[in-house]
Amino acid sequence: MIDWEVFGAWLCAALVVWIYSFAYRDNVLYKLAEHMFLGAAAGYSIALALDSLNRVLIRPAITTPQTFWATSWHYIIPAVLGLLMLAKYSRKYYWLARYAVAVNIAVGTGLALRTVPIANIVRQITATILPLWGSDPVKTLNNWIMVLVTLGGLTYFLFTIFPRRVEGVPPSPTYWVYRALYYIGVYGMMVGFGALFANTIMTRVGFLISIYLIYLQPQAWASIAAAVLAAIAIILGALRKK
Amino acid sequence: MSSQISLGKVLESRELLYTLLLLAVILPILHPIGIPIEISARTRDVYNYIEQNLKPGCHVFVEVYYEVAARGELEPNLIALTKHLFDKGCKIVYSSLSAFGVVAFSLFKANAADLFANKEYGRDYVYFGYIAGGEAASASLAKSIKGTISVDNYGNRLEDLPLMKEVDKATDFDLVIIVSSGTDVFAYYVRQWHTPYGAPLLFVALSVIAPSVEPFVGAKQAIGMLVGQRAGAEYEVLVGRLGLGIASMDAQSTSHMLILAFIAVGNVVYWTKRLSSKRGGSR
Numbered sequence: 001m002i003d004w005e006v007f008g009a010w011l012c013a014a015l016v017v018w019i020y021s022f023a024y025r026d027n028v029l030y031k032l033a034e035h036m037f038l039g040a041a042a043g044y045s046i047a048l049a050l051d052s053l054n055r056v057l058i059r060p061a062i063t064t065p066q067t068f069w070a071t072s073w074h075y076i077i078p079a080v081l082g083l084l085m086l087a088k089y090s091r092k093y094y095w096l097a098r099y100a101v102a103v104n105i106a107v108g109t110g111l112a113l114r115t116v117p118i119a120n121i122v123r124q125i126t127a128t129i130l131p132l133w134g135s136d137p138v139k140t141l142n143n144w145i146m147v148l149v150t151l152g153g154l155t156y157f158l159f160t161i162f163p164r165r166v167e168g169v170p171p172s173p174t175y176w177v178y179r180a181l182y183y184i185g186v187y188g189m190m191v192g193f194g195a196l197f198a199n200t201i202m203t204r205v206g207f208l209i210s211i212y213l214i215y216l217q218p219q220a221w222a223s224i225a226a227a228v229l230a231a232i233a234i235i236l237g238a239l240r241k242k
Numbered sequence: 243m244s245s246q247i248s249l250g251k252v253l254e255s256r257e258l259l260y261t262l263l264l265l266a267v268i269l270p271i272l273h274p275i276g277i278p279i280e281i282s283a284r285t286r287d288v289y290n291y292i293e294q295n296l297k298p299g300c301h302v303f304v305e306v307y308y309e310v311a312a313r314g315e316l317e318p319n320l321i322a323l324t325k326h327l328f329d330k331g332c333k334i335v336y337s338s339l340s341a342f343g344v345v346a347f348s349l350f351k352a353n354a355a356d357l358f359a360n361k362e363y364g365r366d367y368v369y370f371g372y373i374a375g376g377e378a379a380s381a382s383l384a385k386s387i388k389g390t391i392s393v394d395n396y397g398n399r400l401e402d403l404p405l406m407k408e409v410d411k412a413t414d415f416d417l418v419i420i421v422s423s424g425t426d427v428f429a430y431y432v433r434q435w436h437t438p439y440g441a442p443l444l445f446v447a448l449s450v451i452a453p454s455v456e457p458f459v460g461a462k463q464a465i466g467m468l469v470g471q472r473a474g475a476e477y478e479v480l481v482g483r484l485g486l487g488i489a490s491m492d493a494q495s496t497s498h499m500l501i502l503a504f505i506a507v508g509n510v511v512y513w514t515k516r517l518s519s520k521r522g523g524s525r
Contacts (some may be wrong), residue, residue, distance in 0.1 A: 017311060078375075111381050116433060199453060203266070205263075206490065210486060213489060
């Protein structure tokens with residue numbers, strides 16, 4: 001009798017090893033794991049979406065029709081719009097999908113625009129208006145860096161008006177201020193990208209550690225067997241290419 | 243000569259780095275070193291906020307928005323926060339705007355079974371499951387949960403759950419926690435929960451996502467942010483429930499040291515080659 005839970009854990013460990021085997025070389029087991037993952041993920045998403053539709057709309061409409069029509073009748077509208085999206089697959093009625101897309105975009109834009117100016121513009125600008133003199137030297141330094149790098153970053157992305165240096169004429173003070181802010185912006189962004197890259201490494205290493213702890217270590221023999229199989233697949237693949 | 247070339251090729255190969263990285267991850271897990279970790283000010287601020295502002299019986303909304311791959315980075319934070327909130331006597335409403343959040347929630351609940359053992363579903367906590375609609379769904383939930391969905395993840399009617407008689411809209415919650423592996427969902431909650439209703443937000447983000455949502459924290463649109471596995475480990479120490487986060491710290495430290503060493507060696511090799519080619523050119 002197969003214990004499906006154990007089989008699932010072994011399969012899980014093997015698929016993880018085969019996915020990571022791509023770091024060494026593309027191989028048939030990696031491709032198998034990749035296709036299985038994509039298929040399962042797509043199937044799972046569709047199943048969950050249908051389940052959500054069933055829970056929210058279909059089941060209440062059938063089991064408690066009076067309550068549904070009294071309180072939740074408006075769910076019919078997004079359901080109809082969702083069905084219209086499928087019209088894309090018809091050559092004759094594809095235009096119907098445009099209504100669904102138009103409503104979707106309009107609602108999304110309307111909802112976002114309601115608060116975007118405050119949440120993403122005004123609050124971000126006010127957060128950079130900081131006191132540049134104070135009793136705490138570390139805080140003061142941080143505030144200076146924040147203000148200068150923000151101004152520098154904005155200056156770097158000025159594409160329309162900027163002071164130019166004319167041959168034979170000494171540059172104006174505006175030019176030097178512009179150049180200084182430009183370079184502060186460049187170096188500020190480089191530091192930002194560096195921090196982002198370091199965080200990316202941290203996340204990827206974190207994924208590797210947790211995947212090892214959760215899936216590979218508890219099924220050590222399955223992981224080792226999968227790694228040996230992946231090594232054989234890589235060697236056979238390399239030999240076939242030669 | 244040929245042996246020199248092959249050695250150089252081996253040293254330059256990415257496979258060597260991957261193998262060493264794998265060893266740097268596996269060896270400290272098999273033989274823990276016990277490198278001490280310090281609680282960062284940011285994690286302590288979040289802990290203190292919950293300690294000082296949340297009273298017994300308070301309500302917390304938790305958005306579970308991550309896929310299984312991000313579990314190791316985010317689940318330690320979610321478990322430690324859940325323990326802290328339950329210890330404070332809070333009632334928690336979980337929800338997912340992502341389809342994969344449902345899997346993440348079931349794995350989280352199985353992994354933190356001890357925390358839910360004495361808690362009653364429907365009275366102490368509720369899980370809505372997957373709610374389709376992205377930002378529109380988020381806005382609708384903020385306005386009225388019962389106006390958005392009528393049943394929870396398990397098919398129970400919301401009006402039959404005692405906890406749902408106490409909360410319905412954004413202003414009913416004392417804290418809103420977003421545990422996400424993506425960037426957009428943080429903006430959804432800032433735009434639809436914080437800006438119109440003033441809901442206090444707490445972000446739990448992947449390390450790679452943190453710089454993108456940092457401006458919201460800097461602008462005080464969130465009360466704080468817990469970043470990645472490291473913050474999870476710190477929070478586990480603070481609440482006294484050690485788990486995956488703290489188990490990962492030795493491996494994190496050794497693998498980061500290895501990567502730092504490779505970056506240093508790479509730079510030395512790069513500058514040596516560049517300087518030697520410049521000298522060759524001038525000759």
